[in-house]
Amino acid sequence: MKARVTIMPKTGVLDPQGEAIRHALTGLGFSGVAEVRQGKVIxxxxxxxxxxxxxxxxxxxxxxxxxxxxxxxxxxxLV
Structure with missing residues (x-):
């Protein structure tokens, strides 16, 4: 059996990696991105x-x- 775990920062927790991604996307011309939350999948x-x-x-x-x-x-x- 396979399991996929998605882990994300809780609401209200600062996400510096997500903010860096949002900033980079804005720099690349993707101006419609208001927020990015970066997590991990296992x-x-x-x-x-x-x-x-x-x-x-x-x-x-x-x-x-x-x-x-x-x-x-x-x-x-469970997948």
Missing amino acids: DLELEATDEEAARAEVGRMCEKLLANTVIESWRVE
Whole structure:
């Protein structure tokens, strides 16, 4: 089973990488971009066969290692 984890800065947390991307896009002539939030995507190949157990296991991975839960939120998709 495959899982995809999307990790993004929480609302209200400064995102200097996103701001740098927005600034660069503006410099390239893309003036219609008001805000950019930059995150990360992690794809996992799991041995689990039960979707609920897999989702719970990936959630524990996020809380312990993959995401900084103070400033980042995460979402798990089973694909």
